[in-house]
Amino acid sequence: MERDAGGTPLHDDLGWMVGVVFRSYVDAADQVLAELPGGPRGYQVLSAACAARPRNQGAIAEDLGIDRTVMTYLVDDLERLGLVVRRPDAADRRSRLVVATDAGVAARESRRDALRQVEDLLLQPLSGAEAATFRTLLRTLACAGRPVEHVEEMCRIVERLEPDRQHTGTA
Amino acid sequence: MERDAGGTPLHDDLGWMVGVVFRSYVDAADQVLAELPGGPRGYQVLSAACAARPRNQGAIAEDLGIDRTVMTYLVDDLERLGLVVRRPDAADRRSRLVVATDAGVAARESRRDALRQVEDLLLQPLSGAEAATFRTLLRTLACAGRPVEHVEEMCRIVERLEPDRQHTGTA
DNA sequence: TATTGTTATACTCTATAACTATA
DNA sequence: TATAGTTATAGAGTATAACAATA
Numbered sequence: 001m002e003r004d005a006g007g008t009p010l011h012d013d014l015g016w017m018v019g020v021v022f023r024s025y026v027d028a029a030d031q032v033l034a035e036l037p038g039g040p041r042g043y044q045v046l047s048a049a050c051a052a053r054p055r056n057q058g059a060i061a062e063d064l065g066i067d068r069t070v071m072t073y074l075v076d077d078l079e080r081l082g083l084v085v086r087r088p089d090a091a092d093r094r095s096r097l098v099v100a101t102d103a104g105v106a107a108r109e110s111r112r113d114a115l116r117q118v119e120d121l122l123l124q125p126l127s128g129a130e131a132a133t134f135r136t137l138l139r140t141l142a143c144a145g146r147p148v149e150h151v152e153e154m155c156r157i158v159e160r161l162e163p164d165r166q167h168t169g170t171a
Numbered sequence: 172m173e174r175d176a177g178g179t180p181l182h183d184d185l186g187w188m189v190g191v192v193f194r195s196y197v198d199a200a201d202q203v204l205a206e207l208p209g210g211p212r213g214y215q216v217l218s219a220a221c222a223a224r225p226r227n228q229g230a231i232a233e234d235l236g237i238d239r240t241v242m243t244y245l246v247d248d249l250e251r252l253g254l255v256v257r258r259p260d261a262a263d264r265r266s267r268l269v270v271a272t273d274a275g276v277a278a279r280e281s282r283r284d285a286l287r288q289v290e291d292l293l294l295q296p297l298s299g300a301e302a303a304t305f306r307t308l309l310r311t312l313a314c315a316g317r318p319v320e321h322v323e324e325m326c327r328i329v330e331r332l333e334p335d336r337q338h339t340g341t342a
Numbered sequence: 343t344a345t346t347g348t349t350a351t352a353c354t355c356t357a358t359a360a361c362t363a364t365a
Numbered sequence: 366t367a368t369a370g371t372t373a374t375a376g377a378g379t380a381t382a383a384c385a386a387t388a
Binding site: 067 | 378
């Protein structure tokens with residue numbers, strides 16, 4: 001039962017690495033998106049509202065991994081600023097389609113350009129080719145299904161862990 | 172000022188991609204780390220406590236991107252479970268070195284094995300070679316300085332954005 | 343009966359400020 | 366005076382539950 005030999009056992013931890021990069025992006029993006037409600041997520045809602053085929057709040061919320069109740073507040077704020085509107089869905093009168101206004105499209109475009117510079121800054125430690133590779137691989141991961149939904153595999157992992165639970169107590 | 176032609180403008184957004192992967196990891200890791208206080212971050216503190224050279228709370232907090240006040244609670248919980256101890260630092264009596272106990276080392280090792288399976292599950296959409304490349308590039312980014320600290324570049328980006336601010340009001 | 347969206351409430355998490363003890 | 370850590374408080378963010386309208 002030896003201690004970790006290396007000085008920093010975290011450098012092999014995917015969770016730590018993803019967390020560092022995630023926080024770096026959010027911190028940098030927050031500076032650029034200061035005037036936009038909701039920070040990066042408000043921008044992402046606005047981006048979704050700029051898509052060719054408008055979608056309803058629930059669909060956008062699922063895509064962005066946020067609760068639908070939070071989506072209500074985000075859309076409220078964006079609508080109050082005149083950046084998006086809630087359009088009734090002829091096919092389902094319960095549903096509200098979120099659509100960007102002209103001002104919303106313009107606001108999104110200027111933010112997108114600024115965010116691209118932030119992204120370049122974030123990827124600066126990589127060469128141009130490496131950055132392109134990183135984007136491609138990251139997109140593959142992001143667009144694939146979420147591993148949490150691999151219920152069976154997760155259950156097997158947790159079950160295999162059970163015998164060791166006494167190490168941490170039951171609290 | 173045309174609407175986005177593609178169906179999903181988010182698929183080119185680095186922030187969206189990193190966010191999706193980050194949430195996927197946290198959700199999956201939470202299942203494996205259910206008994207450990209603080210979830211993935213509690214695990215990361217425990218990992219830091221397993222390092223060869225013990226460090227104090229502030230240094231660990233900075234590495235993990237969490238506030239030092241939060242660190243106090245995390246270490247409290249881990250110490251209560253007997254996984255770490257606060258050892259006085261002979262060189263500076265204000266400082267508390269966080270050191271894993273034998274039980275802490277054992278708990279961390281079993282969790283690390285489970286987390287490796289979670290990581291493999293997360294990276295399943297990639298081939299073996301691609302996954303290795305992704306880890307390497309991600310580590311390079313995570314170990315590099317944070318872009319927020321590139322104060323000058325950030326200021327230039329924000330300044331260039333200023334003329335467009337009227338699109339979003341001043342709230 | 344299930345689903346979309348809203349509202350109100352409660353909860354968690356995080357940050358702020360004040361304090362102690364060291365340096 | 367500045368720093369490491371703690372504590373208490375307040376604030377932001379988030380989730381839970383109940384509700385209305387529609388399917």
